[in-house]
Amino acid sequence: MTSQEIRQQFLDFFKSKEHLIVPSAPIVLKDDPTLMFSNSGMTQFKDYFLGYKEPKSHRIADTQKCLRVSGKHNDLDDVGRDTYHHTMFEMLGNWSFGNYFKKEAIDWAWELLTEVYKIPKENLYVTIFEGDEKENLERDNEAYNFWKTHIAEDRIINGNKKDNFWEMGESGPCGPCSEIHVDLRTAEEKAKISGLELVNNDHPQVVEIWNLVFMQYNRKADGSLENLPAKHIDTGMGFERLCMALQQKSSNYDTDVFTPLIAKVEELSGKKYTGILEDEKDIAIRVVVDHIRAVSFAIADGQLPSNGGAGYVIRRILRRAISYSYRFLGMKEPFLFELVAVLKNQMGAFFPEIVKQEKLVTEVIKEEENSFLKTIEHGLVRLDHIIKETISKNEKVLPGAEVFELYDTYGFPADLSRIIAEEKQLTVDEKGFDEEMEKQKQRSKKSSAQKVYDWEVVAELPENFVGYDKTEKEVKITRYRKVENKDGEFYQIVLNETPFYPEGGGQVGDKGTLENNEGTFEVLETKKENGLVISLIKDLPQNISGNFTAKVNISDRKNTQANHSVTHLLHEALREVLGTHVEQKGSYVGPDYLRFDFSHFSKMNEEELALVEEKVNAKIKENLPLQEYRDLPIAEATEKGAMMLFGEKYGDKVRMIQFGSSKELCGGTHVKSTGEIGHFKIIAESSTAAGIRRIEAISGDKATEYFKNLEHQLKEVSSLLKSKDLVKSIEKLLEENATLKSEVEALKKEKAKGEINDWKNAFVQKGDKQLLVKRTSLDAGSVKDLVFQLKKEIPNSVTIIISDAGEKPMITVGISADLEAKYHAGNIVKELAKEIQGGGGGNPGFATAGGKNLAGIENALNKAMEI
Numbered sequence: 090m091t092s093q094e095i096r097q098q099f100l101d102f103f104k105s106k107e108h109l110i111v112p113s114a115p116i117v118l119k120d121d122p123t124l125m126f127s128n129s130g131m132t133q134f135k136d137y138f139l140g141y142k143e144p145k146s147h148r149i150a151d152t153q154k155c156l157r158v159s160g161k162h163n164d165l166d167d168v169g170r171d172t173y174h175h176t177m178f179e180m181l182g183n184w185s186f187g188n189y190f191k192k193e194a195i196d197w198a199w200e201l202l203t204e205v206y207k208i209p210k211e212n213l214y215v216t217i218f219e220g221d222e223k224e225n226l227e228r229d230n231e232a233y234n235f236w237k238t239h240i241a242e243d244r245i246i247n248g249n250k251k252d253n254f255w256e257m258g259e260s261g262p263c264g265p266c267s268e269i270h271v272d273l274r275t276a277e278e279k280a281k282i283s284g285l286e287l288v289n290n291d292h293p294q295v296v297e298i299w300n301l302v303f304m305q306y307n308r309k310a311d312g313s314l315e316n317l318p319a320k321h322i323d324t325g326m327g328f329e330r331l332c333m334a335l336q337q338k339s340s341n342y343d344t345d346v347f348t349p350l351i352a353k354v355e356e357l358s359g360k361k362y363t364g365i366l367e368d369e370k371d372i373a374i375r376v377v378v379d380h381i382r383a384v385s386f387a388i389a390d391g392q393l394p395s396n397g398g399a400g401y402v403i404r405r406i407l408r409r410a411i412s413y414s415y416r417f418l419g420m421k422e423p424f425l426f427e428l429v430a431v432l433k434n435q436m437g438a439f440f441p442e443i444v445k446q447e448k449l450v451t452e453v454i455k456e457e458e459n460s461f462l463k464t465i466e467h468g469l470v471r472l473d474h475i476i477k478e479t480i481s482k483n484e485k486v487l488p489g490a491e492v493f494e495l496y497d498t499y500g501f502p503a504d505l506s507r508i509i510a511e512e513k514q515l516t517v518d519e520k521g522f523d524e525e526m527e528k529q530k531q532r533s534k535k536s537s538a539q540k541v542y543d544w545e546v547v548a549e550l551p552e553n554f555v556g557y558d559k560t561e562k563e564v565k566i567t568r569y570r571k572v573e574n575k576d577g578e579f580y581q582i583v584l585n586e587t588p589f590y591p592e593g594g595g596q597v598g599d600k601g602t603l604e605n606n607e608g609t610f611e612v613l614e615t616k617k618e619n620g621l622v623i624s625l626i627k628d629l630p631q632n633i634s635g636n637f638t639a640k641v642n643i644s645d646r647k648n649t650q651a652n653h654s655v656t657h658l659l660h661e662a663l664r665e666v667l668g669t670h671v672e673q674k675g676s677y678v679g680p681d682y683l684r685f686d687f688s689h690f691s692k693m694n695e696e697e698l699a700l701v702e703e704k705v706n707a708k709i710k711e712n713l714p715l716q717e718y719r720d721l722p723i724a725e726a727t728e729k730g731a732m733m734l735f736g737e738k739y740g741d742k743v744r745m746i747q748f749g750s751s752k753e754l755c756g757g758t759h760v761k762s763t764g765e766i767g768h769f770k771i772i773a774e775s776s777t778a779a780g781i782r783r784i785e786a787i788s789g790d791k792a793t794e795y796f797k798n799l800e801h802q803l804k805e806v807s808s809l810l811k812s813k814d815l816v817k818s819i820e821k822l823l824e825e826n827a828t829l830k831s832e833v834e835a836l837k838k839e840k841a842k843g844e845i846n847d848w849k850n851a852f853v854q855k856g857d858k859q860l861l862v863k864r865t866s867l868d869a870g871s872v873k874d875l876v877f878q879l880k881k882e883i884p885n886s887v888t889i890i891i892s893d894a895g896e897k898p899m900i901t902v903g904i905s906a907d908l909e910a911k912y913h914a915g916n917i918v919k920e921l922a923k924e925i926q927g928g929g930g931g932n933p934g935f936a937t938a939g940g941k942n943l944a945g946i947e948n949a950l951n952k953a954m955e956i
């Protein structure tokens with residue numbers, strides 16, 4: 090059975106059990122401050138479990154792209170070294186939201202594995218939660234009894250809290266779980282040791298494939314547990330491991346999920362994959378084919394490699410792949426980007442984003458490879474220096490702090506330092522390295538640590554956002570919680586009807602005030618967490634349950650929405666001028682300016698920029714009214730031709746913003762008609778990454794200000810020039826300047842010509858040679874010409890000229906060809922340069938040196954005479 094069929098059968102099976110099949114959410118999360126990537130199937134359903142949102146069906150199944158490279162789940166170090174942990178993998182899952190519970194979850198899992206997929210029952214083991222005294226939790230006998238109806242009791246294993254009690258985070262839904270493990274060893278091996286002993290023991294062929302979580306508790310911030318009002322099922326099965334079991338392989342990498350990628354790496358590197366666990370070349374190949382998937386899907390879902398946050402995690406994964414292939418596959422040129430096409434062929438049918446974004450993904454990876462390979466080359470030079478220093482001190486251990494600096498500041502892989510050190514019979518001071526690493530971790534922890542307390546509910550009221558229609562509203566606080574971070578103590582509050590727009594879709598969150606008879610409470614920021622709109626205030630009002638007037642800062646909001654609406658017009662104009670490959674890749678929309686990143690492969694020229702500006706300003710002039718469609722079914726929006734972006738997670742109902750022919754799905758706030766934007770002006774165009782351009786622009790008041798400033802500058806210039814026709818005046822100035830310059834040049838030449846005869850006469854016989862040592866204030870160019878002329882015309886001559894034109898002294902040495910074997914101009918100049926605190930060099934016949942110390946000229950002259 091192919092992997093495609095295996096995936097489809099899973100979905101079909103749960104469809105037959107009345108589950109709604111939904112697509113995978115993007116791998117990159119945008120609305121969750123606690124998590125950067127989807128790291129399990131349940132991530133996209135968190136709101137349902139927390140009760141913030143109603144699920145669209147009480148039974149759902151899907152396959153979810155997951156990434157486990159940071160935070161609670163981080164498998165990165167194992168990837169490549171074992172055969173069943175990946176950075177990106179697909180998690181097949183079925184969910185019940187307050188619908189079925191343990192019995193159905195267990196029955197169906199068993200039915201699917203043994204009857205549909207036909208895994209022999211004697212290859213399966215299951216685990217259940219054994220209970221935990223400290224938590225006052227008893228053994229999960231319920232699950233035990235359901236399992237007992239399917240599987241021999243001696244195959245049901247007790248598991249502890251670490252393996253068999255699942256928690257969403259520090260607080261939130263949690264509960265016992267049951268894992269299903271499969272034993273893929275040969276009969277012979279099984280006869281030697283029972284699989285029972287190998288479950289949960291890191292054996293590569295006795296692995297966990299499916300985890301069934303029974304959510305029945307809620308953990309509060311103080312650590313205590315309470316029963317959940319509605320119980321849920323959350324299951325996750327590793328797709329690649331399932332393929333290994335069903336295709337009877339002993340490694341995930343031997344399934345058709347990976348073999349086409351491995352074949353391509355073999356072709357490009359000329360190295361053969363032999364599947365050996367400890368073989369460095371095989372590890373490198375596994376790393377490469379694993380990481381290319383993670384990086385490609387992250388980029389396709391909108392996360393470009395960058396220097397911070399989620400982008401940095403992606404960059405590090407890619408660099409890990411580059412560094413392994415550099416070291417163990419001998420790949421010193423970019424090649425990973427060539428794997429993207431293979432990945433597309435293989436996964437594109439189910440995940441269209443990789444087809445649509447192929448070009449961008451390929452370009453970005455290639456550029457990242459290029460720049461990191463350069464980093465490696467530079468790092469090698471630095472490392473060489475560190476090694477030489479160590480050896481010169483007769484030591485055998487490279488300082489940990491320096492190796493860490495190389496890694497941390499320059500991005501040079503520490504493993505690479507270790508290997509190169511070993512080749513020179515040296516080691517790295519690992520303790521010192523770890524200490525630096527720990528210090529660094531503490532530093533970043535300190536700056537981001539935030540303690541969040543439990544929500545205190547003030548009023549059980551619906552919590553809605555009303556900011557599309559209102560910027561001022563009578564409101565009540567529904568809940569609040571304390572947060573502590575490095576800036577102090579604050580309170581997060583939620584309102585029943587909040588006019589404050591939460592940061593999102595590139596648009597900054599609203600600021601403003603909450604007012605009651607106690608006074609005015611400043612709203613410092615507004616953000617969204619899962620489904621909630623949360624505003625931040627410094628102090629909590631006394632009368633927390635009373636009424637407040639919420640007021641949005643109007644001038645900021647107005648400028649911001651002008652900038653937001655104009656990004657839509659800009660997006661459309663760019664697609665008209667440059668082509669429909671242009672797609673938004675990120676934006677910032679604030680009251681001061683806007684930034685718009687989009688896919689495009691070359692720098693925009695002046696005409697293109699002017700044309701885009703013109704088109705946008707034409708739409709502003711047309712004063713197109715805002716047409717806003719709230720709760721539009723997604724199918725209808727598609728039909729109307731709305732722009733949809735890959736990597737965005739759209740619900741079934743969407744909001745569409747239309748200005749004339751521009752139609753975008755958007756949650757932001759907008760002007761009532763485009764005339765409010767006033768004017769649009771691009772102030773910069775640049776590149777942020779391969780294949781991504783960035784436009785920075787202003788509108789409204791800021792644009793007016795910009796033109797006022799320009800006008801002011803022009804007025805100043807024209808008063809300086811005492812002229813109204815600036816272009817003509819400046820042309821005249823430039824012309825005059827050019828004439829003067831050439832006159833000066835001619836004069837200098839004249840002067841030098843006059844001097845050469847004096848110089849020729851000044852040579853004195855010194856031993857076997859004619860020597861001239863002279864100080865002059867001629868410029869460097871003239872001195873050079875003269876010295877060349879002298880060394881040609883005077884045989885047996887050494888010419889040393891020290892010039893003091895300008896601020897800095899300069900020494901020029903010329904030696905006639907017949908003496909070059911005896912004297913070396915370069916060496917002489919070096920010696921003399923010491924006197925003027927300078928440096929330089931050249932060949933035996935001609936050399937120059939610049940210096941800093943004018944006062945040293947006399948000494949240099951004396952020294953020259955000695956020589």
Ligand code: ATP
Pocket residue numbers: 129157164173174175176177178180297298299300325326327328329330
């Ligand atoms: P393991 O102990 O093997 O790391 P886990 O306990 O971390 O697994 P869960 O969080 O329960 O796994 O995830 C559910 C399923 O997802 C697992 O049963 C496994 O099949 C799969 N899985 C988990 N992590 C990975 C990974 N890094 N690569 C591939 N599949 C994975």
Ligand code: MG
Pocket residue numbers: 164
């Ligand atoms: Mg794990």
